[in-house]
Amino acid sequence: MTDTAELIDKAEVRDGKAIVAYSRTEHALAILRDKYKGATYDLTTTAGDKAARAARLELKTLRTDLEKKRAELKAPALLFGKTIDSEAARLTAEIQALETPIDAQIKADEKRREDERIAKEQAEAARRKVHTDGIAKIAGYVALATDLPAERIAAGIAYLEALDLSGFEEFTAEATETRGRTVSALQALHTKAVSREAEAARLEAERIEQARIAAEQAETARKLKEQQDELARQLAEVRQREERIRQEEEARAAEKVRLEKEAAAREEQERQQAESQRRFAEAMSKPAAADAPVVTVQDLAPAPAANVVPMPTKAPAAPSTPPTLNLGAINQRLGNVSVTAEQLRALGFEPAATEKGAKKYHEASFSPMVDSIIAHLRMVQQEFGQRAA
Numbered sequence: 001m002t003d004t005a006e007l008i009d010k011a012e013v014r015d016g017k018a019i020v021a022y023s024r025t026e027h028a029l030a031i032l033r034d035k036y037k038g039a040t041y042d043l044t045t046t047a048g049d050k051a052a053r054a055a056r057l058e059l060k061t062l063r064t065d066l067e068k069k070r071a072e073l074k075a076p077a078l079l080f081g082k083t084i085d086s087e088a089a090r091l092t093a094e095i096q097a098l099e100t101p102i103d104a105q106i107k108a109d110e111k112r113r114e115d116e117r118i119a120k121e122q123a124e125a126a127r128r129k130v131h132t133d134g135i136a137k138i139a140g141y142v143a144l145a146t147d148l149p150a151e152r153i154a155a156g157i158a159y160l161e162a163l164d165l166s167g168f169e170e171f172t173a174e175a176t177e178t179r180g181r182t183v184s185a186l187q188a189l190h191t192k193a194v195s196r197e198a199e200a201a202r203l204e205a206e207r208i209e210q211a212r213i214a215a216e217q218a219e220t221a222r223k224l225k226e227q228q229d230e231l232a233r234q235l236a237e238v239r240q241r242e243e244r245i246r247q248e249e250e251a252r253a254a255e256k257v258r259l260e261k262e263a264a265a266r267e268e269q270e271r272q273q274a275e276s277q278r279r280f281a282e283a284m285s286k287p288a289a290a291d292a293p294v295v296t297v298q299d300l301a302p303a304p305a306a307n308v309v310p311m312p313t314k315a316p317a318a319p320s321t322p323p324t325l326n327l328g329a330i331n332q333r334l335g336n337v338s339v340t341a342e343q344l345r346a347l348g349f350e351p352a353a354t355e356k357g358a359k360k361y362h363e364a365s366f367s368p369m370v371d372s373i374i375a376h377l378r379m380v381q382q383e384f385g386q387r388a389a
Helices: 023-036 046-144 150-162 166-284 327-333 341-346 363-388
Strands: 009-014 017-022 353-355 358-361
Touching: 009 023, 009 046, 017 023, 017 046, 023 046, 046 150, 046 166, 150 166, 327 341, 327 358, 327 363, 358 363
Parallel strands: none
Antiparallel strands: 009 017, 353 358
């Protein structure tokens, strides 16, 4: 059986090796492992609770004692390590004081070499880019020439074929190949452009021809319309002339009818005047009946439509004084009997003057007018008396 008095926790360095032994702790842990491993407690009872708490305290005490011992054993080692680090730091500073200038020279030269390498690479990249951009530009002529006129495409082909490619260095072969493809593509575009422009010229010529034909047709239509308008105008003039001739013929026919009627009326008037004169002469040679009816001047004429009045005896010569008697005054003196200028003219009395359409007679003509009217009334009275008998 091991003597617990010989068991101790220790740490030391032997022959440059660290030796750490927690013998006492390990011995106590072995005892507690046998004692508590797999142990269970009925914490619902006072005894069980007390036993569990006592077991936990015993294990916790062993653990905290181990931690204290560890700190105790490590303290000298920490101090030794700090001493080692401090001395090494001092020596390192002295070494770096010598090393740093040399390192700076080396790093400066390394940076110079790296800068030169980068500059060389950039210069090389720029040189290569000039050539690749030039090749891309040659290839890009196809896209630029897609919708150009044939003349400009032909100029581009001539330019590429004459282009010096010696400056492309190691890219000369690629540039030459690209130029060949581009020229071929441009030649195809040139052929299409020639066809396109020929077709456009044909269509333009057709358009011009169609415009010319349309203009000619429009001019022909305009002239035709002018001719139609002129024909319509002439036709209208013919119709107007025919209408005027028709109207003139109708007017002549109407005038002929009017003249015939007037001639017939004059003949009738002359007949009636002759008849009136005959009656007037007979009436003047016979005495008037005492009971003859009173007749107005409107009843004097046997044919009122023709306004025929029998001729009286000759009217007296006109005096030298101005005429002042008008029809209104004459009718008023006759008791508002209506006597017209035509009736007075039939009795032989002409107006001495006309003023603003009014007929004027001499005052001295009034008595002869009355005598003529009375004579005519007697003749009419005589006629009516004979009819009654």
